Amino acid sequence: MMQIGILGGTFDPPHMGHLIIAEEVKNALQLDEIWFIPSYDPPHKNKAMIDANHRINMLQLAIQGNDHFKLNTLEIDRSGISYTVDTIKELKEEYPGYTFYFIIGADMVEYLPKWKHVDELVKLMNFVGVERPGFQVETSYPLLEVDIPVFDISSSFIRERLRNNQTVTYLIPERVNTYIKERRLYEES
Template sequence: MKRKVGLLGGTFNPPHLGHLVIAQQVLQKAGLDEIRFLPNQVPPHKKSDDTVSADQRLQMLEGAISGNPDFKIETIELQREGPSYTYDTIKELTNRDSEIEYSFIIGGDMIEYLPKWFRIDELMEMVHFIGVNRPAYSHETPYSIQFVKIPDLAISSSIIREAVKNNESIRYLVTDEVYRIIKEEKLYG
């Protein structure tokens, strides 16, 4: 029987409690064996923010998931130059390990954006999509995806970056370890 692994992609700039809630809820409700956080190098739909390095984002992500044996990090996209397309990632992962059944986890914002994804029709044949609700977004799509209802949390990395920039508290929006790294490294200030 194939191992069921959920992939949660993002910039994780910084990783926050919303990411962890999504991962834990999907792990349990979709009956997965493991969640792999998939930090990307350059997402095709966002501008690059080079004020925080990939190594710093990875360090924060490692801190965020420490203590949960069901959470791992997959660095395949950080090892690749240029834009990170899910199609290329899934193709490489399934070629590398055919004993794993991958699911790709997306929020409401990406559910709406699915028709614009690179090679989406081929990608739909390669991987199972799991969508989760996100405040202010619908989960309407012409594509067949599994929907998992999670608690609504309106936490975003951009809100956290803005709060740090304005010298506002981010405590309880990120884990203690991520909070420590942001403070010690003087990130986003």
């Protein structure tokens, strides 16, 4: 039976924090793979700044070379707002023998009571909480905790640096940085 970690988000752009979280959770829980599932429209934050095709391309570049990291575009393919409960139901239908672990940062742990059908969701898969500075990994819902090295970075921080023509070297994979520069993504318009 395959054990799969799911890391969702807009990945706008994907950064080293995403990769560190994925690798640490995979190793800590001895998972077979981590599936990166970019959202088309997240229900809990603003729309992505960059087109879905660019985000998919950047994510493919970011995970390239790690055989345990896979890209799954089901939420992009579905388009519109994607709720985790719908995604997990679809995955369980398509992969009936798999066990899924949904990875969330501490900021999302605090938001769990507001998730659509969260009581149903906790019966379908396992939540994995990872620390994020300024937030607590505490909830009444079942949650596995994984300690990860603190790497306080966000996609919004990366976008701000890019808009201000500041370096993002070592914050995002070099291939992603090259992709962004070549296409002039995130520049002030």
